[in-house]
Amino acid sequence: MIRTLALILTFQLAGEITSRGLGLPLPGPVVGLIALVLACILRPALAEAIRPTTTGLLSHLSLFFVPAGVGIVAHWDLLRDQGLGLAVALMGSTLLAIAAGAWAFTAVARLTGSEEREALRDQGRE
Structure with missing residues (x-):
């Protein structure tokens, strides 16, 4: 679980760096999410590896509204x-x-x- 969260946050960080570095009109987390989706399409094993953690996060999504x-x-x-x-x-x-x-x-x-x-x-x- 920690590896998966670290992976997700790494994609977010890479998106933030890319967005700010290139002056993109998209927020960094959106760029990171696009990169994560592309990575999951190119490597389906990655999608399967992060599925349990992401499913757990989504089931507790209401906590993000606190x-x-x-x-x-x-x-x-x-x-x-x-x-x-x-x-x-x-x-x-x-x-x-x-x-x-x-x-x-x-x-x-x-x-x-x-x-x-x-x-x-x-x-x-x-």
């Missing part, structure tokens, strides 16, 4: 005063993100001609 809960309790006064504005900002940004995703999907579908092929297939022409 610091967020402590933060909410610690800043309760601020949340009470600014809570409505925060809620509106969260809902608005969520709706905008969904709309941007839908727009991007539609734009890519148009650029690749996916809609035309789908319509032709539905009509039996393709």
Whole structure:
């Protein structure tokens, strides 16, 4: 288990170094996770070796939310005063993100001609 955790943290550290060193717009842990996924694809034995530990981590995932809960309790006064504005900002940004995703999907579908092929297939022409 310690070896597996050390391996996961090593990938995270390598991702952090890569992200900062190359000035990438991705956070280091994301770069490290991508590298870990690629390593697991290239070496399936690695995926099998880390599976028990990662499954254990995922089963206790709720513990990772404890610091967020402590933060909410610690800043309760601020949340009470600014809570409505925060809620509106969260809902608005969520709706905008969904709309941007839908727009991007539609734009890519148009650029690749996916809609035309789908319509032709539905009509039996393709």
